[in-house]
Amino acid sequence: MTLLPPTLAEPGRFSETERWIFIALAAASLTLFWLRFGPILANILQSKKDADFHLRPIGRRVWDFVWEVMLQAKVIRQRPLAGVAHAFVFWAFCAFAMVTLNHCATIFGSGFLNPRSTAGRFYDYFAAAFAVGCALGIAGLFVRRFLVRPKWLGALSWESGLIALLIFVLMVTYLGAFFMPNSGAGMRALWWAHTLTLLYLLPVIPETKHLHLVLSPFTVFLSRGGFSRIPPLAGDEDFGLVAGKDLTQLVSLQAYSCVECGRCTEHCPANHTGKTLNPKQVILGVRAYLNDCGPESAEPLLGKYNSQEAAFQCTTCGACEFQCPVGIEHLPIIVGLRRGAVNTGAWEDEHGGKLFLALERGSNALGLSAAERDKFVEKNALPIFDGTQEYCLWLGCMGGYDPKGREIVLALVQVMRRLGVSFGVLRKEKCTGDPVRRLGNDLLFQQLAEANLETLKRGQVKKIVSICPHCVRTIQEDWKEFGAAPRIEHHSEFLARHLGQLTPVQSQKKIVFHDPCYLGRYRGVYDEPRAVVSHAGRLVEAPRSGERSFCCGAGGGLAFLGEEKGERVSHARARELAATGAEIVGAACPFCNTMFRDALAAQGRGAPELLDIAQLAAQGLPAKSAI
Amino acid sequence: MKIVVAIKQVPERDAPVRIAANGKWIEETDLQYAMNEPDAYALEEALQLKEKYGGEVVVVSAGPERVGTVIREALAKGADRGFHIVGDDVAGRDALGVARLLATAVRAESPDLVLTGLQSEDVGMGQTGVIVAALLGLPHATLILQVEKSQAGVKVKRELEEGWFQSIELPTPAVLTIQSGGTKLRYATLMGIKRAKTKEVRTVKAADLGVDAAPVVALEEMKLPKKQKSTQILPGSAKEAAAALVEKLKFEVRVL
Ligand code: SF4
Ligand code: SF4
Numbered sequence: 007m008t009l010l011p012p013t014l015a016e017p018g019r020f021s022e023t024e025r026w027i028f029i030a031l032a033a034a035s036l037t038l039f040w041l042r043f044g045p046i047l048a049n050i051l052q053s054k055k056d057a058d059f060h061l062r063p064i065g066r067r068v069w070d071f072v073w074e075v076m077l078q079a080k081v082i083r084q085r086p087l088a089g090v091a092h093a094f095v096f097w098a099f100c101a102f103a104m105v106t107l108n109h110c111a112t113i114f115g116s117g118f119l120n121p122r123s124t125a126g127r128f129y130d131y132f133a134a135a136f137a138v139g140c141a142l143g144i145a146g147l148f149v150r151r152f153l154v155r156p157k158w159l160g161a162l163s164w165e166s167g168l169i170a171l172l173i174f175v176l177m178v179t180y181l182g183a184f185f186m187p188n189s190g191a192g193m194r195a196l197w198w199a200h201t202l203t204l205l206y207l208l209p210v211i212p213e214t215k216h217l218h219l220v221l222s223p224f225t226v227f228l229s230r231g232g233f234s235r236i237p238p239l240a241g242d243e244d245f246g247l248v249a250g251k252d253l254t255q256l257v258s259l260q261a262y263s264c265v266e267c268g269r270c271t272e273h274c275p276a277n278h279t280g281k282t283l284n285p286k287q288v289i290l291g292v293r294a295y296l297n298d299c300g301p302e303s304a305e306p307l308l309g310k311y312n313s314q315e316a317a318f319q320c321t322t323c324g325a326c327e328f329q330c331p332v333g334i335e336h337l338p339i340i341v342g343l344r345r346g347a348v349n350t351g352a353w354e355d356e357h358g359g360k361l362f363l364a365l366e367r368g369s370n371a372l373g374l375s376a377a378e379r380d381k382f383v384e385k386n387a388l389p390i391f392d393g394t395q396e397y398c399l400w401l402g403c404m405g406g407y408d409p410k411g412r413e414i415v416l417a418l419v420q421v422m423r424r425l426g427v428s429f430g431v432l433r434k435e436k437c438t439g440d441p442v443r444r445l446g447n448d449l450l451f452q453q454l455a456e457a458n459l460e461t462l463k464r465g466q467v468k469k470i471v472s473i474c475p476h477c478v479r480t481i482q483e484d485w486k487e488f489g490a491a492p493r494i495e496h497h498s499e500f501l502a503r504h505l506g507q508l509t510p511v512q513s514q515k516k517i518v519f520h521d522p523c524y525l526g527r528y529r530g531v532y533d534e535p536r537a538v539v540s541h542a543g544r545l546v547e548a549p550r551s552g553e554r555s556f557c558c559g560a561g562g563g564l565a566f567l568g569e570e571k572g573e574r575v576s577h578a579r580a581r582e583l584a585a586t587g588a589e590i591v592g593a594a595c596p597f598c599n600t601m602f603r604d605a606l607a608a609q610g611r612g613a614p615e616l617l618d619i620a621q622l623a624a625q626g627l628p629a630k631s632a633i
Numbered sequence: 634m635k636i637v638v639a640i641k642q643v644p645e646r647d648a649p650v651r652i653a654a655n656g657k658w659i660e661e662t663d664l665q666y667a668m669n670e671p672d673a674y675a676l677e678e679a680l681q682l683k684e685k686y687g688g689e690v691v692v693v694s695a696g697p698e699r700v701g702t703v704i705r706e707a708l709a710k711g712a713d714r715g716f717h718i719v720g721d722d723v724a725g726r727d728a729l730g731v732a733r734l735l736a737t738a739v740r741a742e743s744p745d746l747v748l749t750g751l752q753s754e755d756v757g758m759g760q761t762g763v764i765v766a767a768l769l770g771l772p773h774a775t776l777i778l779q780v781e782k783s784q785a786g787v788k789v790k791r792e793l794e795e796g797w798f799q800s801i802e803l804p805t806p807a808v809l810t811i812q813s814g815g816t817k818l819r820y821a822t823l824m825g826i827k828r829a830k831t832k833e834v835r836t837v838k839a840a841d842l843g844v845d846a847a848p849v850v851a852l853e854e855m856k857l858p859k860k861q862k863s864t865q866i867l868p869g870s871a872k873e874a875a876a877a878l879v880e881k882l883k884f885e886v887r888v889l
Contacts, residue, residue: 242827350824351822359817359820362821363818366821367646367667368645368646368647375647447822447823448823449823449826450820
C-alpha cells in the first residue's frame, strides 16, 4: 500500500486552531449560501400551486431524470462536443459528492473513505478519473465560452469564468495530491486550497446561473410533461399569467433553473428573423419579476419584465421547449402570458380582433360563410359521414375553405377511393380552435371545442383522419379538457400505412421534406411522411430537419395576424429549402403550404414546386381514378 | 352619460334557414343565434362613450328566453345592466309592436341617449329605432358612424350615399341608429363573461307591459329566393365575344 501515491484524503493531523478556522469558514459559507438561496426557495414555494400537477406516472419522471439528468442525453444530443464536456463536469460532481463529505470529515480525523482500505483507495482513484475528465471538460468549456464565443451564449459573463476557474482549481488540487510527498506541509496546503475553493464556490451558486446545479434535477423530474401542454385554468379568477399571483410553483422553479445556455434562442425562428422575441429573455424576465416583485405581486407580468409584442411574435413552434436542457416548458409560459392579455381584453390587435370576431360569429378562421364549405363538399361529391364509414375526414378551415388546402383534401380523397377505404365528411364543422388556443383566447377555444365535440358525438365518429397537423394536435390533446375526442391521425400516418398498396412513382426527382412543427416536435411523427416522399422520388434533407426543423411562420395564430416585423420566417425557411437543390418541396401541413406558396415564388425562377405529401402519393395513381 | 342600447337577437349568419310549416316565418328549431351586427356596433359605440365620458350602459332586448344570451354577451363586453322583455310572440310583432315594448323600457330608464342598430340582419325593416324615437317624442338621427359629446348634446357623423358624410348636432336625450363599421368591435373575453355573471338582468313579461300587440302590418308569406343559373357563354373569338358582351350590357342589362 505504501507504494501507492498518497491522496488528498490523508492530509495528516490538523491543529485545534485549524479546526476552528474551518468551522468558522464553513459556517460563513453555508450561511451566505442560505441567505441567497432561501429567498429563491421561498419565491418558488410561495407561488400558486399547479392545479393539474400529478406525480404520476412516476415511470416517465424517473426515465426523464435518468435520461436527461444522469445520462445528460439531451445536453449531449443537442450540442455533442460541449455536451460531453458538460457531462464530464456533471459526472465528476456526482462522484465528488462523497469525496467532498469525506474531505470535510478528515479535518476532524473522521474520514470514512479510508485511503488504506481497498475500497477507499478504489474510490479515490475512481474520483480521480472523473477529476481528469472534469478538468479537461471545464477547460474546454472555458475556451468555448471565452475564445470561440458562440453568439447564443450572450454577453461574456465574468461569473462563468470565475466558476470555471473554481471548478478547475478543485480538480487540480485533488489531483495534485497524487504527486505530493506523504502527509507533509505541502499536502496540508493543498487540502486548504481545495477547502477554501469549495467554501468560496458554495455561496456563488445561488446568485449565478449555476443555481441550475441545485434546481434543474428537480425541474426535470417535476416537469409538467407532454409537449407544449397548456394547463387548464383554475377557478373563476384565473385568466392565465396576468401578474405574480398567477405564477405557479413549476413556472417559478423553471424560471430560476434557466442556465442561460441560449439553446432556445438559437433555434427560435422569431428571434432568427429579427423579431423582439427571445425565449431565453422571456424566462429571465419571469425570474427578474420574481426577484423584484415576488410571487404575490399584482404588478403585470407583461410590461417592464416581458413585452407583449414579443409574446405575440411566437409561432409556438416549440423549438425552445424541445431544446431546453433543464426541462423548462416555454410554451405554457408564453401562451400563459398571451392568455393573460387576451382573457382580460388587454391585447388589442386589428387582425387578432378580426379573427376572434370571425370565430365568435362564424365557423371558420378564414371568416368565410359556411356555405362555401357546403359548396365544396357538394361540388366534389364528398360523401357525408353517417356512421357507416370507417373514417371521418376532418376538413379543417384550410381543407374546407382554402383553395390549396382543398387540393390537398382532394388528393387524399383520390388515394382513399383508390384504396377502397370508406370515409365521410361532417355536414358541419367548426374551427378546432387551434389559432385561438395558441393566442390565448380561452373563451372562444372552449366554445369551439365543445361545439365540435358535440357534433362528433352526435355523429358517432370513431376515427378521424386530417390533412392538418394543427387540427390533429388540437383535437387529440387540447380538447381533452372538455371531453373525450375520437382517435385521430394525420394523413401522413394513414398514407404511410397504405403505401404498400400504391404503385410507387417512377421518379428520380429530388424532394426536400419540410417537417411541420405540429407533426414533428408536437407529435413525434418524422418517418411516415418521409416514407411517402421516398415513394414519390428521392428524399433530400434540409440542413435543419426532423426535430430541429425550422418553422414556416404560421403557427401560434400568426398566419392570421398582420405583416411580421423583420424578415418573414417563411422566406428564411423557403430559402433554405430551395438551397438544397430539390425540385420539389414536400409539405405535410396546409399552413406550411400557404406560407411557402408566396415564399417560394419570391425565390425567383427555378424555385422548387410545392406539393403536399397527399399530392405526392396521388401522383402515382392512374389518371382515370381522378375524382 | 346614461345610455340605453336596444339589441336584437337574430339567426347566426351561417345558419341554414328553412321556412316554417305555416309559411309565415322561419323554422326556429336547431337554429343558432347571434347578436344583430349593427346592434353590436351600437353597443360598441355606447361602451366607448362610457369609457370616454363615464356613465352607465343598459342593454335592452325583447324576445323569448334565448334572448338572454345576447344580453349576457353585451354584459360580458362591458354593459352594466340588462333588461329583458320576455315574450314568445315578439318575432311575430311588426316594427311598431316591438318599438312599443322597447319604448316602455327606455322610458323607465330615462337615459341621455338611446342607441340601436340601423336595421336587423334578419328582416331588415330599419324602422324600430326611429319609431321608438317617435313614441318617446325624442329627436333622432340615423346611419350614424360616430358620436361625440358636444355643447348642445351630441355631435354625430352620418353616412350618406356615395362616400359623403354629414355632421350634425342634436340635443339630448336623443335616439341614434348606428351603422355597421364605424368603429372596431371588441372581442368577448373570459374575464368579461365571468364578471357578467354578477351583473343585474331585469326581466319583465311583454304581456305585463300593457302595450298594444295588434299588428298594423300583416305578413303575407315568407319564401326562400329561387336558385337560378343563367350563365351564358359567349362564343367566338375574344373580339367577337367582347362585342357581344358590350351589346348585352347595353341593351339587355342596361348598365352601360
Ligand atoms: S415556440 Fe418557437 S417561436 Fe416561440 S419562442 Fe419558442 S422557438 Fe421561438
Ligand atoms: S430556457 Fe433553457 S434553453 Fe433557454 S437559455 Fe434557459 S436553460 Fe437554455
